[in-house]
Each structure stands twice: as structure tokens, then as C-alpha cells.
Amino acid sequence: MGCKRKAKRILQTAERLFASGRFHEVTLDQICQEAGVGKGTIYRYFDDKEDLYFQVILTGLDELVESMRQVREQVDDPGEGLRKAACRVVEFYRKRHALFRLMHTEQIRGSDRKGQMWQKWHTRHQAMLDVFADFVRMGIESERYTARLSPEAIARLIGGMLRSGLRNEDEMPGGDEWPAVVVELLESGLLPRENGETS
Amino acid sequence: MGCKRKAKRILQTAERLFASGRFHEVTLDQICQEAGVGKGTIYRYFDDKEDLYFQVILTGLDELVESMRQVREQVDDPGEGLRKAACRVVEFYRKRHALFRLMHTEQIRGSDRKGQMWQKWHTRHQAMLDVFADFVRMGIESERYTARLSPEAIARLIGGMLRSGLRNEDEMPGGDEWPAVVVELLESGLLPRENGETS
């Protein structure tokens, strides 16, 4: 049982290192050295390298999901909700850029244990997107939005845009602004328009 | 100098295998076996495993860029251009799903030769996005669009959305439709609106 302080240090170090290089470029010796723990200690808390890798991702994603759900609880207005949620995501990944890289370095299938791991990843990622989808749905139900796409699909689009923005934040306009701007851009495509159609 | 038939086979096999697993999970023995060439032959055409990996990506990306540039030559209307370009991207990656995975499995920096490689990747990726950006710019200059974001930024957003869509095509509405729908959704956020503002 013991304190999980060591486990936490290992996770933090691993997060940083795994984000700075590919899986095979990061050695456990490196991790335990930089974390200031013995190599054996890693194996006290994690099954193997692969497990450690996934724990890094999953614990990080859990934090994000938790934070997103708060937004859903606290906000009623769809537009505001979408903007707040977007800002939340961006803030989170900005703070933990290492995790961002890691999270979106899409790794691959696999029907074994690794498959289960990606299953878990998928669940959490979905949970995050669901927050966006819920706000969109809210907007549609209250007839503020009209959409040719499902809320889930739109949620994914938002996710994709935020990801692109994060990857190139230097090209995005001032500071905390851009996530809101991006969401508004998309949102205004959801608003019903009386006059001319797009195409 | 002989035909590069073998080189091509190696590239094709490598594309498939690299897309199906992470870099360290794919062995050269596997590649040369499935490609039906001797291991040494790989080294006749490629410097090393890393080089092979990048060649797969770069040659693929080159094809896509070429295809995108055609769209720019052939289309004048911004809206139509964006839609066509989006469809082109999606078609391409649909045909070569392996490449899609590979392309967007963002690998990591590195100041050595690997850095140069990512430089090249970046150039080509930029070239692809530039096609979108050019159409957006065209729309802005002709005063059809008004945007709070730069054409480059918007191009990235489009890229992000298409990527999300491709990753989950099953959730997207009917067949070849969705790229156009997605672009129109964003485009309608670019059209000037007389009445109420979004926020």
C-alpha cells in the first residue's frame, strides 16, 4: 500500500519523457534516473513499460474529463458552454503540453492487453467529447441551432479544430481568445439563417 | 541503374506495416519478408530504418500535395474550391488509410537528421494547407468572407476538422458528402451576417 508518492513521481517523469520522444526512444533507466527512484520501484507500481505508458495517458485524460464535466454542470447556455469547454481543453493542454503530444500521438490497435488499454482511452476521450456534444444537443433542442450533422459529429469537429489550434498556437490570435473565436466561428454556422443558403 | 521496382515494393510494404504498428513494433525483417526482398536490399535504397520511414511519409505527402494543387488551378470560386479541396484530401486518405494514420502519428522533434526530415514534412504539409488558405484569402479579398482569423489559421482548422472526420468516418453522414458539409458549416461562419451577432 505505502504512499503513492513514488508512483506519482514516476508518472510525472514518464509523462515528460514519453512526450519528448517516441516510445522506443525512452528507456526505463532514463525514467527511473530522472525520477530519482530505483528501477525496481517502477515494477512495484507498474506491470511493464507499456503499462506505465498507458497509465500516464489515462490518468492525464481522467483529469481533463473531470474538469470538462464541471463545465457541463456549471453552464446552461449552449454557446457559453461550448466556449468555456473549449477554453478548458486548451488551458489544460497548454499547461501540460507533454500530455497533449502524448495523447494525440495516436497509437495503434491491438487485440491483446494493449487493445483493452486503447479501449479505456477511447472511453475517456468520448466522455470529453460528450460534453461538447451535450451543449450542441442542448442548442438544437432549444431550436437555437440547426445542424445537418449530429451533435457527436460536431463535437468531433470542434475537437479537431482545437487540436489544430493547439499545435500551432503561435499562428492563432491573442492568448486565451482563440478557442472562443474558433467555437464562435463554428457556432455561427449552426445558427439558422433566413436569407441565402451557402451553396 | 536498374528499375526501382524493389524500392517501390519496399515502400508499399513499409507503408502498410508502419501504419499497423508503432515504429519499434515493426521490424525490418518483417518488412523485407513481406516485401519479398532481402534485408540488404532495403539498405541499397534507404539509409536506415528511420530514412525508410520518412520516405514513406514524404512520397505519400508529395502525391497529395500534387493532387491539391490541381484543384487550385482548376477552380475559381472560393466555396467550390474549399469543398473540392476537402473532398480531395478525404478521398486520398480514404484510399490510403495506412498513410493517413502514419501521417498524423505525430512523431517528435530532434535537431539532427531527423529534424531535417520533419522540416521536409512540414513544408509539404504547409503546401497542402496553403491550398485551403488561398481559397479563403480569395474569398476575403472578393469580400465574400469576413474573418477574425487569418486564412492560414482557418486552413488549419479545416485540416483539423477533416482529420477528425476521417478518424471516425462511420459517424459522419453519407459517403462523399460529409467533407462538403463540414466545409459549408465553417464557410457559413465566414459569411458576413447583417443581423444579431453570435455572442
Next chain:
DNA sequence: CAATGAATACTGACTGGTCAGTTCTATCCC
């Protein structure tokens, strides 16, 4: 056209290094 030989393309067994994972003893600190 066949024979010759040189150049080039190719093969796959082998090697050396790397590293995940284990074990064990000395040490820490609760």
C-alpha cells in the same frame, strides 16, 4: 549468337549493441 567478364543488384546468416525486466543486498525511514 554464344561466350566472356565486369558491374551491378541482391540475399540472408551473422554480429554487436541495446534494453526490458529480474534479482539481490545494502539502506532508509516509519
Next chain:
DNA sequence: GGGATAGAACTGACCAGTCAGTATTCATTG
């Protein structure tokens, strides 16, 4: 004291990359 930990030393698997030898191609010559 006793459980947790450090970390050195070890092992065994694995695999990128090599290279000596074989096959193929092609130009040259009688």
C-alpha cells in the same frame, strides 16, 4: 523491526545494420 526502496549487476531476447557471397544484367568480342 520490518516493509519499502535504491540501484548495481545480470540475463536473455531482440533487432538494426553488415558483409561475404550469389545471382542477374548487360556490354563486349570473336
